[in-house]
Amino acid sequence: MNLFGCCILKLKHFKIFEMNILVYIDLQNGRPRKSSAELLTYAQKLAGEGSVTALILGQSSEDVSGLGVFGAQRILQVSTQELTHFDGLVFGHIISEAAQFTGSQVVLMSFDHSGKAVAPVVAAKLSAGLVAGATGLPQGMQFPVKAFSGKALANVNVLTEKIVVALTPNSIQAEKNGTSVAVESWTPSEIPTSKIKVLSVNKNTTDIPLPEAEKVVSGGRGLKGPENWGLIEDLARELGAATACSRPVSDIGWRPHHEHVGQTGITIRPNLYIAAGISGAIQHLAGVNSSKTIVVINTDAEAPFFKAADYGVVGDAFEVLPKLTQAIKKFKADQA
Amino acid sequence: MNILVCIAKAPDTTTKIKFNSEGNSLDGNGVSWIVNPSDEWYALVRALELKEAAGQGKVTIVTVGTAEDDSIIRKALAVGADEAVRINLSPSNATSVAQQIAAWVKGQSYDFILTGKETIDFNGSVVGGLLAAYLDWPYIPLIEKLNVVQGTASMSRDIGGGTEEVEVQGPFVASATKGLAEQRIPNMRGIMAARTKPITVIEPQSFPVTIEYVNFSLPPEKGACKIIDADNMDELVRLLHSEAKAL
Ligand SMILES: Cc1cc2nc3c(=O)[nH]c(=O)nc-3n(C[C@H](O)[C@H](O)[C@H](O)COP(=O)(O)OP(=O)(O)OC[C@H]3O[C@@H](n4cnc5c(N)ncnc54)[C@H](O)[C@@H]3O)c2cc1C
Numbered sequence: 001m002n003l004f005g006c007c008i009l010k011l012k013h014f015k016i017f018e019m020n021i022l023v024y025i026d027l028q029n030g031r032p033r034k035s036s037a038e039l040l041t042y043a044q045k046l047a048g049e050g051s052v053t054a055l056i057l058g059q060s061s062e063d064v065s066g067l068g069v070f071g072a073q074r075i076l077q078v079s080t081q082e083l084t085h086f087d088g089l090v091f092g093h094i095i096s097e098a099a100q101f102t103g104s105q106v107v108l109m110s111f112d113h114s115g116k117a118v119a120p121v122v123a124a125k126l127s128a129g130l131v132a133g134a135t136g137l138p139q140g141m142q143f144p145v146k147a148f149s150g151k152a153l154a155n156v157n158v159l160t161e162k163i164v165v166a167l168t169p170n171s172i173q174a175e176k177n178g179t180s181v182a183v184e185s186w187t188p189s190e191i192p193t194s195k196i197k198v199l200s201v202n203k204n205t206t207d208i209p210l211p212e213a214e215k216v217v218s219g220g221r222g223l224k225g226p227e228n229w230g231l232i233e234d235l236a237r238e239l240g241a242a243t244a245c246s247r248p249v250s251d252i253g254w255r256p257h258h259e260h261v262g263q264t265g266i267t268i269r270p271n272l273y274i275a276a277g278i279s280g281a282i283q284h285l286a287g288v289n290s291s292k293t294i295v296v297i298n299t300d301a302e303a304p305f306f307k308a309a310d311y312g313v314v315g316d317a318f319e320v321l322p323k324l325t326q327a328i329k330k331f332k333a334d335q336a
Numbered sequence: 337m338n339i340l341v342c343i344a345k346a347p348d349t350t351t352k353i354k355f356n357s358e359g360n361s362l363d364g365n366g367v368s369w370i371v372n373p374s375d376e377w378y379a380l381v382r383a384l385e386l387k388e389a390a391g392q393g394k395v396t397i398v399t400v401g402t403a404e405d406d407s408i409i410r411k412a413l414a415v416g417a418d419e420a421v422r423i424n425l426s427p428s429n430a431t432s433v434a435q436q437i438a439a440w441v442k443g444q445s446y447d448f449i450l451t452g453k454e455t456i457d458f459n460g461s462v463v464g465g466l467l468a469a470y471l472d473w474p475y476i477p478l479i480e481k482l483n484v485v486q487g488t489a490s491m492s493r494d495i496g497g498g499t500e501e502v503e504v505q506g507p508f509v510a511s512a513t514k515g516l517a518e519q520r521i522p523n524m525r526g527i528m529a530a531r532t533k534p535i536t537v538i539e540p541q542s543f544p545v546t547i548e549y550v551n552f553s554l555p556p557e558k559g560a561c562k563i564i565d566a567d568n569m570d571e572l573v574r575l576l577h578s579e580a581k582a583l
């Protein structure tokens with residue numbers, strides 16, 4: 001009887017669960033990344049009755065009060081020159097102080113280049129449990145993650161009072177659930193000096209980075225040579241997609257390293273992944289098998305990739321890709 | 337030049353993953369183990385190249401793992417590392433791995449530490465960052481180039497859609513990615529020499545547990561693939577729009 005009562009109390013307690021959450025918003029070319037809306041939507045759902053604060057480090061090139069629309073109740077910005085260059089140690093230090101300042105139990109960031117560098121620092125400073133690469137909302141204190149390069153799912157049970165969660169891009173549909181709020185400028189007590197001297201920055205693209213892209217068109221050795229990549233790029237442009245490739249393609253130098261997806265390359269989970277001339281080796285699948293919809297174009301009906309695909313076209317990429325690009329053009333014209 | 341390289345054990349990339357019936361650990365039957373690819377191919381090889389170019393120094397590898405991992409350590413020694421340290425604990429999560437390595441490093445004098453980009457089993461890509469945070473050293477993730485001249489390290493790192501050239505003085509932690517070096521296949525001499533290279537085993541320190549991995553499972557199987565006629569791309573677009581909601 002007693003035990004039973006205790007359980008009910010616990011359940012009730014769970015219902016009125018509330019957590020204050022600090023969301024680190026990363027700027028790309030002075031603008032919040034696309035993942036910001038996903039992070040804030042996630043935070044709002046996780047917070048329950050608790051509060052959601054967005055933290056921006058560095059100077060932004062546009063008005064950021066719109067972050068409130070996705071659930072930020074408060075927006076703090078530290079806009080000093082010193083934060084022009086990203087340094088995980090420096091940024092992590094400030095984020096940790098902001099977490100204390102806002103009384104946040106959870107610190108949330110994107111599981112991307114900068115998130116992977118700040119999350120460990122914040123976790124170390126706050127003695128927080130670190131969930132690297134959450135793929136959805138938790139059940140109790142158990143957060144879903146991928147393991148074994150996407151070949152398996154797991155849950156991470158967090159035992160600490162404070163939690164750092166790095167959320168995999170494209171894990172949640174962004175929702176507009178609030179209104180814009182004023183941006184408060186905030187000054188941390190200390191901004192450590194970076195020990196990393198940045199000599200130069202070379203951006204090779206202003207496009208959406210591959211891990212954040214919602215659509216990806218990818219080519220493999222079946223495309224025969226770099227001169228044929230126009231076929232991939234035309235389709236990608238029509239779709240507003242990023243481009244990717246299999247490992248041998250980047251090894252031979254047909255495409256740059258940063259486009260290589262798979263177990264030893266980048267892991268992506270776009271809404272749509274179109275693969276042309278890629279056989280679908282297990283190491284390639286490991287990087288793309290979480291994509292929501294997979295389309296495979298291959299001359300060989302026995303190519304292993306078809307087993308992992310939603311839609312398959314058995315045919316020559318040199319003919320199919322232009323036809324698909326045309327069909328998308330037509331579809332867009334009809335929609336307009 | 338005194339370099340530490342963090343080496344993890346990983347299931348071979350072709351492994352079909354299975355779990356025990358409780359779903360709390362990997363079913364190791366039939367799994368063959370390798371040195372985690374980015375640790376071996378990029379981090380370790382670049383460390384060896386720098387030592388060779390300097391004509392002096394030492395490359396030490398460190399693994400948090402049990403005696404079962406000695407065969408993996410020997411593989412890395414066969415590639416050319418001088419000696420190994422094994423912290424005798426089955427690795428359960430990135431925080432614990434980094435705490436153990438940081439505790440070891442505090443009593444040593446390494447010039448810098450290299451990790452791989454990520455392990456292919458936990459895929460956290462956070463051990464390097466955690467290690468740097470515990471040591472209060474700068475952390476440079478995803479380096480594609482590394483040179484050290486008179487105590488100044490210059491690096492090129494992937495920042496997603498571009499690269500950044502940076503310089504660091506004093507000790508640092510960096511994670512190695514593609515481009516940093518080319519894989520080296522160990523030769524017979526290396527394999528023989530590895531048998532007698534020292535592996536120092538140290539006992540782990542105790543830290544509070546922060547997280548635990550529970551309920552491993554396999555992702556749901558895909559339904560059958562719909563085959564679309566190569567001459568009917570309008571049909572594919574229609575399905576992507578109305579059925580898959582991907583357009
Ligand atoms: C340790 C390790 C790690 C690895 N990591 C990765 C990784 O991260 N990512 C990765 O991609 N690979 C990785 N690989 C390599 C992987 O095993 C495969 O070799 C690779 O993915 C094959 O690339 P591909 O499909 O482009 O080429 P191929 O296997 O050569 O396949 C080409 C495909 O194109 C088809 N084709 C040919 N002509 C046409 C045409 N005209 N139109 C349409 N289709 C055509 C063929 O039928 C074939 O299926 C790894 C391997 C190892 C050992």
Ligand SMILES: Nc1ncnc2c1ncn2[C@@H]1O[C@H](COP(=O)(O)O)[C@@H](O)[C@H]1O
Binds near residue numbers: 430433453454460462
């Ligand atoms: N058990 C371990 N022992 C030593 N180094 C490790 C271990 N686990 C991970 N590492 C290192 O940390 C890097 C990143 O690991 P992860 O954060 O798990 O993706 C790896 O590439 C290794 O260099």
